[in-house]
Amino acid sequence: MQVTLKIFRYNPEVDKTFHYETYTLEAHETDRVLDLLEVVKGHTDGTLSFRRSCAHGVCGSDALRINGRNHLACKTLVRDVGTKITVEPLLGLKVIKDLIVDMEPFFDNYKKVLPWFINDSPLPEGGRERLQSPEQRARFDETTKCILCAACTTSCPSFWGGEEYLGPAALVTAHRFIFDSRDEAADQRMHVITETDGIARCHTVFNCTMACPREIEITKAIGELKMAVITGKV
């Protein structure tokens, strides 16, 4: 089948603003949008710039706006988006070149929630690890799946309004550690997420949940954090 691929282009060394370029190429309905981008870059225009790494939905490098909605290009098939495809960079982050955005503000917000395990207590006597029941593990299992692709955060209208907002990805990470029975820094993280640019700016829009390529129930995780903030119970 023939696919029309319209791509957002911007070269800071040449262009004052962005423009779109359209390419027509042969594709199978089981081809991924990433495959199409590779064909354009490999055979038509080598200057086309986009991020990709594992190409199998694990690294989260190739989150893009495809036909107006955030997806991972490597997990989106032509048959799912049709033969007229528009590919644009993620919203709310500065465009560096073509489809590449500056991820620094995203990772700055991520760092604010202390995204590492904190437990300064000595290990249990005679034990070499901190044990956890299956129920305790299940409490935060969903939020361990995040791959930091930023598809959620850049689909959030609150983040579009201001990049100071922590955003869904950082809140998902906060959930992952706050509800981990082995971690001892829940209070510190709760303090961070209750700041002005924290959880209160979530308006339950659900764009994040729908954009997540890992199918994490992000709004539910944020809802659980909201209840933890209100009740003080983790």
Added chain:
Amino acid sequence: MGLKRNVSLGTGLRYKGGGPMLVFVLHRIGGLGMATFVTIHILSSFFGGDIGQFANQIYENWVFQIFIFFFVLFHAINGLRITILDLWPKLIPYQREAIWVEWAVFLPIYALAAFVILRTGLAGG
């Protein structure tokens, strides 16, 4: 170098978030509509006289009331849905169904109210 971070209103509105995004946008429009209504009301009371009379004519107009009732009712019902989901996060996986329920509650009430306002308005009431 790089393009500035700039999400315009138009770009944001074009994001294809589906049903949840639609109700989010309508909720915001509803809020703005109510703010407009309250502002006109306050201005009417504040100025009085000809200006107050003019403001009265705006918000007492049945066409304006059809819009304002849409804003108020939608904002209230959608706000109730969000509050319920926020207070009971276990219901969040059923958010799509919650939006369908919201429309099922909103549409008949609004249709009835719009009919009454329209009938009264056309009768010159």
